[in-house]
Amino acid sequence: MRPSVLGSAMRPSASPLVSRISMLSRPSHSSRRCLSHQATATPAPAPAPVPVQPARAISQLLKWKPEQNVDNVVVHGYVRSVRGLKAWRFVSLADGSSLDPLQAVIESGLAEGLTVGAAVRLTGSWVASPGAAQSHELQVREVKVLGSSDAKFALQTFPIQKKYQTPEYLRTLPHLRPRTPLNALLLRLRSEAVTSLTQFFARQDFVQTHPPIITSSDCEGAGEVFTLNPANDTAGQPGKESADSQDSFFRSKKYLTVSTQLHLEALAQSVGNVWTLSPVFRAEQSDTSRHLSEFYMLEAEMSFVDDMNSVMDLAEDMMRQLGTDLYQSDTVKSLLTRTPHFGQDLAPAEEVDRRWQGLMQPDWPRITYTEAIDILKQHEDKFEHKPVWGAGLQSEHEKFIASTVGKDRPVFVTNYPRDIKAFYMRPTRGPGSEDPSRVTVDCFDLLVPELCEIAGGSMREHQLEPLLDIMTRQGIIKSPSETASEDDSGNGLQWYADLRRWGCPPHGGFGLGFDRLLSYLSGVQTVRDIVSFPRWYGRCDC
Numbered sequence: 057m058r059p060s061v062l063g064s065a066m067r068p069s070a071s072p073l074v075s076r077i078s079m080l081s082r083p084s085h086s087s088r089r090c091l092s093h094q095a096t097a098t099p100a101p102a103p104a105p106v107p108v109q110p111a112r113a114i115s116q117l118l119k120w121k122p123e124q125n126v127d128n129v130v131v132h133g134y135v136r137s138v139r140g141l142k143a144w145r146f147v148s149l150a151d152g153s154s155l156d157p158l159q160a161v162i163e164s165g166l167a168e169g170l171t172v173g174a175a176v177r178l179t180g181s182w183v184a185s186p187g188a189a190q191s192h193e194l195q196v197r198e199v200k201v202l203g204s205s206d207a208k209f210a211l212q213t214f215p216i217q218k219k220y221q222t223p224e225y226l227r228t229l230p231h232l233r234p235r236t237p238l239n240a241l242l243l244r245l246r247s248e249a250v251t252s253l254t255q256f257f258a259r260q261d262f263v264q265t266h267p268p269i270i271t272s273s274d275c276e277g278a279g280e281v282f283t284l285n286p287a288n289d290t291a292g293q294p295g296k297e298s299a300d301s302q303d304s305f306f307r308s309k310k311y312l313t314v315s316t317q318l319h320l321e322a323l324a325q326s327v328g329n330v331w332t333l334s335p336v337f338r339a340e341q342s343d344t345s346r347h348l349s350e351f352y353m354l355e356a357e358m359s360f361v362d363d364m365n366s367v368m369d370l371a372e373d374m375m376r377q378l379g380t381d382l383y384q385s386d387t388v389k390s391l392l393t394r395t396p397h398f399g400q401d402l403a404p405a406e407e408v409d410r411r412w413q414g415l416m417q418p419d420w421p422r423i424t425y426t427e428a429i430d431i432l433k434q435h436e437d438k439f440e441h442k443p444v445w446g447a448g449l450q451s452e453h454e455k456f457i458a459s460t461v462g463k464d465r466p467v468f469v470t471n472y473p474r475d476i477k478a479f480y481m482r483p484t485r486g487p488g489s490e491d492p493s494r495v496t497v498d499c500f501d502l503l504v505p506e507l508c509e510i511a512g513g514s515m516r517e518h519q520l521e522p523l524l525d526i527m528t529r530q531g532i533i534k535s536p537s538e539t540a541s542e543d544d545s546g547n548g549l550q551w552y553a554d555l556r557r558w559g560c561p562p563h564g565g566f567g568l569g570f571d572r573l574l575s576y577l578s579g580v581q582t583v584r585d586i587v588s589f590p591r592w593y594g595r596c597d598c
């Protein structure tokens with residue numbers, strides 16, 4: 057009987073260490089060609105296809121503890137290490153599915169080409185292991201090297217070794233770094249988070265959209281944009297007057313997006329509620345553990361909402377659902393039960409566990425900026441920077457608020473002063489907003505301890521007059537009477553004001569730094585290590 061794909065292949069192996077099972081014989085290439093020649097004379101039945109055993113993921117194998125030995129088990133992976141005794145080699149194999157490697161025992165004679173880094177297919181028996189490290193091991197009877205890792209050819213041994221290697225060293229090898237078990241696990245975490253978020257928004261009937269990456273404006277007006285400069289663009293080259301010249305590719309300056317919000321607002325006016333997970337780019341010259349030049353931002357925009365609580369509810373529900381979906385997953389369990397070896401560069405597992413627990417708690421606190429300043433003032437002596445109404449919150453302030461007000465829950469801080477926030481935010485109305493020297497806007501920052509701001513959102517000014525007024529005062533447009541097609545200000549934002557002329561309901565939304573969230577939930581201490589190919593000030597390596 058041919059072994060079937062899964063458990064029916066179970067049968068005791070002849071000897072515990074070496075099970076010799078004759079290979080299914082395949083006709084050779086030449087004999088097959090020969091058969092087809094003969095077929096013109098006497099049609100011969102086509103040879104039955106040889107069943108290919110599906111390879112099993114190492115994570116699945118490690119959970120599989122059959123009482124009897126199972127033959128013909130196939131596994132694909134990369135050699136992490138080879139330890140040698142005379143007659144036998146012990147090979148540690150990884151495939152990115154598990155933090156723990158698989159142990160394979162191989163007769164030395166079969167082990168040629170099994171060097172660290174090599175991509176291999178191993179076939180053998182899955183048997184109870186006499187060693188303490190794992191309950192079962194693969195006793196290999198066939199080795200196929202599918203991609204060699206040849207020190208002679210590469211002029212060095214494989215640079216990723218099964219031992220502690222510092223994050224700084226691994227960052228110098230972004231193309232190989234994903235092969236470390238931790239980085240593979242982080243790729244899985246990212247993928248599972250995207251699935252959870254996609255399902256969340258689909259259930260809420262939000263439309264997933266793809267706003268542009270190349271934009272004609274700098275959105276937030278912070279000036280920290282990358283300007284596009286195509287190779288065949290003659291603008292800005294010596295002898296040319298300015299980058300706005302007619303010679304330039306798009307005829308005027310264009311940028312890489314810093315936020316998709318403004319375009320999302322236009323899309324939300326079509327289909328209601330929208331969201332996107334998009335790369336965004338910031339040219340901040342910040343060499344910190346929190347900044348990347350290219351990162352993913354999750355942004356959502358809701359139409360026909362007037363109360364900012366609806367937007368905060370959405371952000372809170374979304375993150376709580378993410379916590380509920382992922383906390384029980386194998387990926388998060390592996391992160392939380394990791395061995396000290398893997399934990400070396402991560403926040404302590406108990407700390408990371410608390411972060412997940414906080415995410416799943418109900419009723420996240422919501423306090424105003426003014427209340428936050430009052431709290432901070434009571435503890436003024438703890439801070440390097442004095443808390444002052446009207447100034448932005450420093451990270452030491454945000455940390456204090458997040459840890460004292462939120463305890464383990466994230467905290468919303470709302471209604472910041474207008475002068476320190478983006479032009480598109482709607483001024484706060486109603487009781488408490490009468491003081492002209494303390495004008496605030498309907499906006500919020502979502503703070504978590506250790507990381508500070510993780511998301512931010514606002515109600516958008518949806519009325520034409522006040523929007524044109526502030527855009528003109530801030531020099532974003534030249535004059536309120538200019539139409540979208542006449543806009544040559546270089547900011548290219550008349551179209552954004554124009555939306556307010558054609559049926560613009562009250563609306564609001566938020567943006568969440570997806571990579572920051574993942575680093576918070578994995579315990580990775582710097583966002584540079586949560587992104588496979590990080591770009592930051594001074595670094596863009598491959």
Ligand SMILES: NC(=O)C[C@H](N)C(=O)O
Pocket residue numbers: 276314315316317355356512513514565566567568
């Ligand atoms: N969609 C948003 O509200 C995000 C906001 N534009 C920001 O960049 O922080």
